[in-house]
Amino acid sequence: MRAYGASLAEVFENCALGMVALMLDPETVGPQGRIGLEAEGSDSESLLVSWLAEILFQAETRPWAFGEFKVDEISARRVKGWGAGEPLDLARHKVRAEIKAPTYHMLELKEEAGRWMAQVIFDL
Amino acid sequence: MTDGGIEPVSFLDSMTEVDKFTWEIPAHAHPGMRVPGIVFADRELLEKADQDNALQQVVNVASLPGIVKASLAMPDIHWGYGFPIGGVAATEVEEGVISPGGVGYDISCGVRLIKTSLSLKEAQGKLEELVDALEASIPKGLGAGGKLRLDRREMEKLLVGGAKELVALGIGWEEDLEAMEENGCYPGADPAKVSERAYQRGSGQAGTLGSGNHFLEIQVVDGVEPGAEKMGIFEDQVVIMVHSGSRGLGHQVCTDYIEVMGASLAKRGYQLPDRQLVCAPIRSREGADYISAMACAANFAMCNREALTHWIRECFQRVFKAGARELGMELLYDVSHNLAKMEEHEVDGRRLALMVHRKGATRAFPASRPEVAGRFRETGQPVIIPGDMGSYSFVLVGTEEALSKSFGSTCHGAGRALSRKAARKAVRGEELRKRLEGRGIMVRAAQMSGLAEEAPEAYKDVQEIVEICEGAGLSKRAARMRPLAVLKG
Numbered sequence: 001m002r003a004y005g006a007s008l009a010e011v012f013e014n015c016a017l018g019m020v021a022l023m024l025d026p027e028t029v030g031p032q033g034r035i036g037l038e039a040e041g042s043d044s045e046s047l048l049v050s051w052l053a054e055i056l057f058q059a060e061t062r063p064w065a066f067g068e069f070k071v072d073e074i075s076a077r078r079v080k081g082w083g084a085g086e087p088l089d090l091a092r093h094k095v096r097a098e099i100k101a102p103t104y105h106m107l108e109l110k111e112e113a114g115r116w117m118a119q120v121i122f123d124l
Numbered sequence: 125m126t127d128g129g130i131e132p133v134s135f136l137d138s139m140t141e142v143d144k145f146t147w148e149i150p151a152h153a154h155p156g157m158r159v160p161g162i163v164f165a166d167r168e169l170l171e172k173a174d175q176d177n178a179l180q181q182v183v184n185v186a187s188l189p190g191i192v193k194a195s196l197a198m199p200d201i202h203w204g205y206g207f208p209i210g211g212v213a214a215t216e217v218e219e220g221v222i223s224p225g226g227v228g229y230d231i232s233c234g235v236r237l238i239k240t241s242l243s244l245k246e247a248q249g250k251l252e253e254l255v256d257a258l259e260a261s262i263p264k265g266l267g268a269g270g271k272l273r274l275d276r277r278e279m280e281k282l283l284v285g286g287a288k289e290l291v292a293l294g295i296g297w298e299e300d301l302e303a304m305e306e307n308g309c310y311p312g313a314d315p316a317k318v319s320e321r322a323y324q325r326g327s328g329q330a331g332t333l334g335s336g337n338h339f340l341e342i343q344v345v346d347g348v349e350p351g352a353e354k355m356g357i358f359e360d361q362v363v364i365m366v367h368s369g370s371r372g373l374g375h376q377v378c379t380d381y382i383e384v385m386g387a388s389l390a391k392r393g394y395q396l397p398d399r400q401l402v403c404a405p406i407r408s409r410e411g412a413d414y415i416s417a418m419a420c421a422a423n424f425a426m427c428n429r430e431a432l433t434h435w436i437r438e439c440f441q442r443v444f445k446a447g448a449r450e451l452g453m454e455l456l457y458d459v460s461h462n463l464a465k466m467e468e469h470e471v472d473g474r475r476l477a478l479m480v481h482r483k484g485a486t487r488a489f490p491a492s493r494p495e496v497a498g499r500f501r502e503t504g505q506p507v508i509i510p511g512d513m514g515s516y517s518f519v520l521v522g523t524e525e526a527l528s529k530s531f532g533s534t535c536h537g538a539g540r541a542l543s544r545k546a547a548r549k550a551v552r553g554e555e556l557r558k559r560l561e562g563r564g565i566m567v568r569a570a571q572m573s574g575l576a577e578e579a580p581e582a583y584k585d586v587q588e589i590v591e592i593c594e595g596a597g598l599s600k601r602a603a604r605m606r607p608l609a610v611l612k613g
Binding site for chain 1 (some may be wrong): 204205206225228229230265266321325326328334335336372375376378379383386387398399400402422453472544570574577613
């Protein structure tokens with residue numbers, strides 16, 4: 001998956017949305033509630049993997065359908081934000097695939113001419 | 125899966141043909157290789173592996189500290205994350221590393237085959253009722269919770285003791301244990317090494333099939349080789365195949381320890397060609413902790429398949445109005461095809477203690493190995509190879525030759541030929557269901573798009589893979605099965 005953004009925060013938000021779109025159709029999710037999200041990493045790439053793993057954990061254990069993300073604070077090693085959505089409802093949310101994990105394989109996160117690009121490969 | 129537009133580099137020019145089914149990438153051919161790469165394949169499969177960049181991954185694995193003999197790839201090799209799928213690598217226990225990426229996210233993902241005493245003729249009229257019963261009874265797909273409600277203490281007992289703890293709860297049979305690797309209990313499991321997050325992801329998922337390529341199939345034996353009868357397999361016999369793993373618990377254990385080991389890479393000065401290959405010495409704290417957590421996930425996976433087996437037996441009992449023992453529903457064997465194991469092997473005349481990583485590869489031991497239970501003393505260890513939907517599956521047995529060539533390993537299945545995305549583009553789930561039903565195969569899937577991803581077109585021909593394994597001496601065919609009904613996650 002490749003995601004883009006005008007800032008590091010935005011590319012993190014778009015990566016999150018891209019990941020949940022593999023799991024279900026975000027268009028079928030209403031913004032009933034927000035879940036606070038926090039992650040830490042040893043560098044910005046591992047921060048991205050941890051951020052996605054945090055969202056996956058919340059989605060799977062609550063279980064929760066996400067439809068929107070916002071990053072409030074971000075540095076190279078820490079990110080804080082939230083995801084909006086509602087409790088997973090198999091009857092209503094158009095479910096697609098189960099994701100095992102975001103991987104480090106061919107992971108890329110870079111800024112070029114003011115635009116951020118992230119490439120993440122997921123194990124489905 | 126090279127959807128991202130990766131430009132592959134060809135490795136064919138640096139390879140030598142050892143024999144018809146064995147190809148070598150010499151250790152001097154690429155910088156960083158500590159041992160050669162050996163791929164068991166025919167020319168056609170080798171070219172496919174080269175095109176999807178999997179040979180680069182064979183070369184990368186050859187750089188792992190402590191690797192011995194060779195970085196191996198089975199004939200179903202395809203592009204994976206870090207390790208190729210179909211990759212086998214053995215590292216010395218005292219000097220070498222363990223790599224969570226060499227096991228994979230679905231720790232102890234595996235396959236089992238349950239026998240019955242029913243012939244196709246006896247079961248045919250009840251098949252639809254049976255599939256309905258299984259569909260109602262087996263949780264599958266994303267978000268489907270398990271029926272097995274375990275408190276923390278019970279969960280920890282399963283993680284340490286494996287399938288025997290489930291049997292003690294009345295789920296599964298005592299005699300199933302001998303038909304599982306390590307008798308259903310991977311040793312050295314320590315639940316304190318499993319994170320709270322892994323517990324939380326796994327706790328609701330005990331006894332669930334999952335999604336992706338996981339499935340349950342009712343099959344009929346369609347071809348037996350001499351010796352199959354010694355395993356209780358006969359022509360026209362109805363059997364059940366289950367493919368599932370350690371669910372969220374295993375996925376989280378892998379995620380956690382890739383982070384832990386990633387943080388300690390720099391202090392060890394490891395230069396790895398791919399971050400997904402992160403590793404730590406087997407004798408380090410990080411390495412030992414991962415092995416204890418991996419053991420927990422392996423035990424969880426075997427319990428998961430054992431719980432599914434229990435419900436399958438219950439469904440058969442209800443539909444056929446006879447006891448599961450009366451119906452001959454014995455477990456033939458349960459194999460893991462994503463796991464690392466401590467094993468002794470002979471390398472260059474020396475007996476070595478090794479950590480054998482099998483990522484999309486199956487242990488295939490001959491009868492002579494002490495790990496193989498008494499009831500397989502005449503045949504060797506059964507190896508269960510799932511085909512793709514609509515095609516054949518196989519029972520193979522381990523060989524002496526595999527011990528010397530591949531640390532006693534063989535293939536794990538058909539191996540992907542198309543990425544999931546390409547498969548979804550090529551095939552529509554609903555069309556596929558109709559096509560399979562036209563051939564008399566009943567299909568039930570949690571999601572139709574998921575069905576398309578697992579279409580026969582998405583996989584290499586499993587029969588061809590099995591023939592190459594046999595040609596290379598890695599395993600021998602015992603029986604072939606064709607599907608009657610598929611329940612897909």
